[in-house]
Amino acid sequence: MDITLKYGHSHTTLSFPDQAEVDVLEPTSLPVIGDMAEAMDGALDRPLQLPRLEERAAPATISIAVPDETRSFPTKALLPLLLKRLHRAYPALKPEDVTIVVGGGLHPPHDVPALERILPHDVLARYTVVPHDAKNAPMAEFGATSRGTPVRINLAFAQAEMKIVMGLLDPHQFAGFTGGAKGVAIGCSSAETIRANHALMFHEKAQAGVREGNPVREDLNEIGRMVGVELAVNVVLDKDKQIVGLWAGEPEAVLAAGSQVCASVYGVTIEKPYDIVVASCGGHPKDICLYQAQKGLNLASRAAVPGGRILLLAACGQGVGDEDYFEYVCRFDAPSAVFEDFREHGFRMGAHKAFLFSRTLDTFEVAVSSEMDASVLSRCMLEKAGDPQERLNSWLDSMQGRVRVGVVPNANATYFSLAAGDVSGNS
Known part of the structure; x- marks a missing residue:
């Protein structure tokens, strides 16, 4: 199965093997206003x-x-x-x-x-x-x-x-x-x-x-x-x-x-969380910068099992997007350190984005397919995916049994709930 996802001003196509159980978690279509x-x-x-x-x-x-x-x-x-x-x-x-x-x-x-x-x-x-x-x-x-x-x-x-x-x-x-x-x-x-x-x-x-x-x-x-x-x-x-x-x-x-x-x-109900979530922010301007792309990562995490893997497609043509966030996040090398700093000093703008990233990074394995340099992503505690198809293949090859994969084409806007209750308790 091939699925094409928005990426910046372009698209990325990923192939999924038949042995994977793949669900495309799309928004519901409604009639378009023509005039x-x-x-x-x-x-x-x-x-x-x-x-x-x-x-x-x-x-x-x-x-x-x-x-x-x-x-x-x-x-x-x-x-x-x-x-x-x-x-x-x-x-x-x-x-x-x-x-x-x-x-x-x-x-x-x-x-x-x-x-x-x-x-x-x-x-x-x-x-x-x-x-x-x-x-x-x-x-x-x-x-x-x-x-x-x-x-x-x-x-x-x-x-x-x-x-x-x-x-x-x-x-x-x-x-x-x-x-x-x-x-x-x-x-x-x-x-x-x-x-x-x-x-x-x-x-x-x-x-x-x-x-x-x-x-x-x-x-x-x-x-x-x-x-x-x-x-x-x-x-x-x-x-x-x-x-x-x-x-x-x-x-x-x-x-x-x-x-x-x-x-x-944009509210999507799922039967149970997925082992792997592949999420596109929805292309430009949703992935115009890392600061905006965080929203897609956060919402997509609601569809993943705790400890699951998330591949985020976010071009981030304008880079990080917020100097206060970048200056803050560069001080830390692990989500736990961000949490500790928040406990000590409380809420601050810019820093809050690092906190939101950290809540996801503390629970899931995340790789980001982006135009951003790997070293800059690393300073934001994020791993660059490299070739997204190769990263997806390596994850699938490392997992036993029939792997459940959720594909989210509009991650910055789509949010999830289980058929009976919240997805994972990550509020």
């Missing part, structure tokens, strides 16, 4: 738990948060549709009254070439575009959430009279799902806000697919309310990055509706 303009107008004609734009007083200024290029959100297609509707609803609104904030959380702020990759030329030419910088941008203060998270949001976004967020609704390894106000609460927030929110990730309900009772997700919702994010436009994409759901409305109502569809696409 995005019609879908956008339909969603804005019937916004969830909000009046239509045309029924509201015209705002003097509007800010719109959109994701950076590490997300697959079709900004070039959807942002112009939203802008067109805003100008139609508010005829006096001028382009200079609208600010587009490209929210990437702690990712480095986008330079001009990156902005040109994600935004239409007309938008860049006519509207104010602000690449978010979590460490240096002017911030507006909103106090603290009930869980103590300081709420500091990019001033360019926060000072507008009407605040809108656009984004992808995807499974998230500890926030449950992305979407809703997250594109602002994390995408356009300060490093302190992100750090405090992410420190909630150790809760037992802070895991993919869990929305209710998840403190990370509930904290994000509260941030959105405090900031006054009024309108969310979210989409769910299928495995081929085609839109299968589009919603507009009050952010938490959009999250509730969209997460049901997202779960039906």
